């Protein structure tokens with residue numbers, strides 16, 4: 001069975017084109033940022049955001065080793081706040097946004113995404129997406145606050161689906177609170 005990351009990356013690989021602009025809202029150790037940077041090519045752009053300098057240092061090292069650093073803007077900030085500042089970008093200029101929620105693997109587990117902040121960040125991210133743009137969100141339910149955050153993302157996704165977006169959900173078979181991946185394609189005309 002494919003891992004959730006493989007499902008998300010396969011979908012992004014089909015979707016992204018050279019020259020696209022993308023956002024990794026949770027850079028972490030840089031696996032997703034490096035994947036996006038590879039896919040958008042030398043003429044594309046990735047904005048990689050993380051609230052921790054440690055995460056950005058790991059991402060920077062991974063990108064440098066792969067020769068991809070020049071096409072990525074690394075931003076140390078809360079993604080919710082930073083996405084608000086990106087509102088000056090024209091609505092619809094971003095091909096894909098990724099959220100890989102939770103804490104930094106191998107890092108301080110108390111620094112993690114939270115339900116209310118994530119919900120607002122998703123609103124802001126969706127607004128930046130172009131029509132047919134892709135929003136990939138993975139939530140983990142094994143840590144404190146994780147189930148509440150996943151439930152909040154589920155509600156948010158259902159709201160977008162009712163408004164016309166195409167939403168797909170992937171949950172690996174497991175008896176013990178597996179992670180969830182949502183893939184949203186922006187199609188809804190009712191919401192900005």
Ligand SMILES: C[S@@+](CC[C@H](N)C(=O)[O-])C[C@H]1O[C@@H](n2cnc3c(N)ncnc32)[C@H](O)[C@@H]1O
Pocket residue numbers: 025026027028029030031032033049050051052055077078079080100101102103104105111112113114117
């Ligand atoms: C599961 S990790 C991301 C893994 C990453 N996608 C990768 O490929 O390695 C989650 C990351 O979200 C970051 N984070 C937590 N709250 C945040 C916030 N409010 N804004 C931006 N990043 C945040 C954490 O510091 C952590 O590095």
